[in-house]
Amino acid sequence: MEFSIKAQSPEKVRTGCVVVGVAEGRRLSPSAKALDAAAGQHLSRLLKQGDLSAKLGQSLLLFGVPGVAAERVLLVSTGSEKKLNDREYRTLVRSVVQTLDGTGAKDALFCLTEISVADRDEEWNLEQLILTARESSYRITRVADKQDPACTLSQVAIPASEKIKPAALATLISRCQAIANGMALTRDLGNMPPNLCTPSYLAQSAKSLGKRWKLKVEVLEQAHMEKLGMGALLAVAAGSRQPPKLIVMHYAGAAKNQKPVVLVGKGITFDTGGISLKPAPEMDEMKFDMCGAASVFGTMRAVAEMKLPINLIAVIPTCENMPDGNATRPGDIVRSMSGQTIEILNTDAEGRLILCDALTYAEKFQPDTIIDVATLTGACVIALGHEAAGLFANDDKLCEKLKAAGDYTGDRAWPMPLWEEYQDGLKTNFADMANVAGRPGGSITAASFLARFTRKMRWAHLDIAGVAYKGGKDKGATGRPVKLFCRYLIQRSGQ
Ligand code: BES
Numbered sequence: 001m002e003f004s005i006k007a008q009s010p011e012k013v014r015t016g017c018v019v020v021g022v023a024e025g026r027r028l029s030p031s032a033k034a035l036d037a038a039a040g041q042h043l044s045r046l047l048k049q050g051d052l053s054a055k056l057g058q059s060l061l062l063f064g065v066p067g068v069a070a071e072r073v074l075l076v077s078t079g080s081e082k083k084l085n086d087r088e089y090r091t092l093v094r095s096v097v098q099t100l101d102g103t104g105a106k107d108a109l110f111c112l113t114e115i116s117v118a119d120r121d122e123e124w125n126l127e128q129l130i131l132t133a134r135e136s137s138y139r140i141t142r143v144a145d146k147q148d149p150a151c152t153l154s155q156v157a158i159p160a161s162e163k164i165k166p167a168a169l170a171t172l173i174s175r176c177q178a179i180a181n182g183m184a185l186t187r188d189l190g191n192m193p194p195n196l197c198t199p200s201y202l203a204q205s206a207k208s209l210g211k212r213w214k215l216k217v218e219v220l221e222q223a224h225m226e227k228l229g230m231g232a233l234l235a236v237a238a239g240s241r242q243p244p245k246l247i248v249m250h251y252a253g254a255a256k257n258q259k260p261v262v263l264v265g266k267g268i269t270f271d272t273g274g275i276s277l278k279p280a281p282e283m284d285e286m287k288f289d290m291c292g293a294a295s296v297f298g299t300m301r302a303v304a305e306m307k308l309p310i311n312l313i314a315v316i317p318t319c320e321n322m323p324d325g326n327a328t329r330p331g332d333i334v335r336s337m338s339g340q341t342i343e344i345l346n347t348d349a350e351g352r353l354i355l356c357d358a359l360t361y362a363e364k365f366q367p368d369t370i371i372d373v374a375t376l377t378g379a380c381v382i383a384l385g386h387e388a389a390g391l392f393a394n395d396d397k398l399c400e401k402l403k404a405a406g407d408y409t410g411d412r413a414w415p416m417p418l419w420e421e422y423q424d425g426l427k428t429n430f431a432d433m434a435n436v437a438g439r440p441g442g443s444i445t446a447a448s449f450l451a452r453f454t455r456k457m458r459w460a461h462l463d464i465a466g467v468a469y470k471g472g473k474d475k476g477a478t479g480r481p482v483k484l485f486c487r488y489l490i491q492r493s494g495q
Pocket residue numbers: 271273289346348349350351375376377378379381436437442465466
């Protein structure tokens with residue numbers, strides 16, 4: 001889906017469809033008024049007949065409106081309030097795209113940045129319009145079957161703005177496209193079947209991403225991990241026939257001496273639980289256990305396409321958690337790269353094991369800030385549901401910035417505590433720590449485990465178990481939290 005800017009007034013634009021908002025009580029938006037005037041009050045007369053429900057997102061598709069150059073006019077209800085809230089605005093855009101998808105309108109003019117959203121400006125409207133439209137037009141790439149037809153709406157024009165200069169508008173559009181492209185990559189990787197999306201496949205994808213976007217890419221093999229003493233990561237990989245990989249991608253957009261942000265993404269390409277085997281129902285969804293890694297891929301791609309003036313490094317530990325004959329047993333003790341020993345009491349708590357070695361490895365990049373992202377715990381889904389990611393940090397300012405980035409984009413994260421008291425649950429008689437505590441506060445004790453490996457760094461952890469993918473009839477990866485990351489990094493870069 002492409003986006004462009006149109007300076008002409010809406011009635012003059014030759015396009016498949018002009019989309020304008022109408023609020024309850026037949027209150028026409030400025031563009032709707034312009035169409036109505038050109039059409040000799042044709043729209044007002046129609047609306048009086050009551051064919052457009054006032055419910056947000058309901059719409060009326062009209063053909064051959066007199067005085068209007070476009071083939072169609074779509075009147076869409078913006079609801080009863082003077083101003084929409086964030087969620088309502090996104091719903092509005094989504095329903096417009098869904099309504100036009102499958103019609104003959106290949107292109108359209110969306111007069112929707114003029115719709116008022118409480119406490120938001122036109123820039124926000126534009127960003128949300130593009131990102132939401134792109135999200136709605138996404139299709140799962142089928143590997144075994146014929147593809148679903150692509151969204152028929154392929155060209156969206158947006159009216160020129162009085163407040164934002166054309167050049168700034170063009171920059172905004174291409175930036176949003178970059179973010180949307182990143183999200184689509186994240187979703188594509190997440191949606192792939194786990195027999196194809198293996199650690200080796202992710203390593204290959206990193207190399208192609210590197211070629212296309214001029215990133216330096218290194219892939220560390222098992223022998224290298226053994227040399228580095230990554231006993232925790234290797235303990236997870238031990239039960240699988242698939243060799244583990246540690247993928248490192250470097251994006252250099254700023255001077256060499258500027259300390260990088262490091263993103264670490266959990267890349268379990270399938271989580272059976274290992275010897276602590278998971279129950280059968282919904283186990284297929286554990287193909288999404290690499291969505292943290294996928295979101296780091298998507299963010300790297302977006303940042304490279306946006307050419308942000310920052311240094312960004314991706315570190316992706318990836319393997320499969322399988323119950324092979326060589327698999328790690330509950331009770332096994334391993335030494336992590338940090339030197340700390342871990343008694344593995346539950347092989348299903350494998351995310352923290354691969355992440356702890358990746359976090360220790362990342363110390364060598366002397367990050368300004370390090371953020372890990374993982375589908376880490378079912379407990380986080382119980383705590384926050386599917387709305388917000390769990391947000392943990394050892395730095396209050398960093399926590400605040402990430403939360404703000406989530407609020408702005410609608411890709412929300414919610415702060416969770418990391419008090420020392422939670423460390424007690426990880427105590428064991430046999431090693432420096434166990435890899436699990438009891439059931440209470442499971443997402444917090446998992447984060448507390450990671451905190452033991454990041455004491456020397458400014459660090460945050462996002463538990464995306466509840467937000468990275470959807471189950472049920474809408475099953476699929478969501479592309480979260482790419483929007484949050486991009487907003488955070490854009491703000492950081494001062495752009
Ligand atoms: N990948 C899972 C977490 C998960 C669960 C993500 C449900 C998405 C949906 C993780 O590896 C895991 O199995 N965690 C265990 C930890 C427990 C053994 C302490 C869990 O949450 O049950």
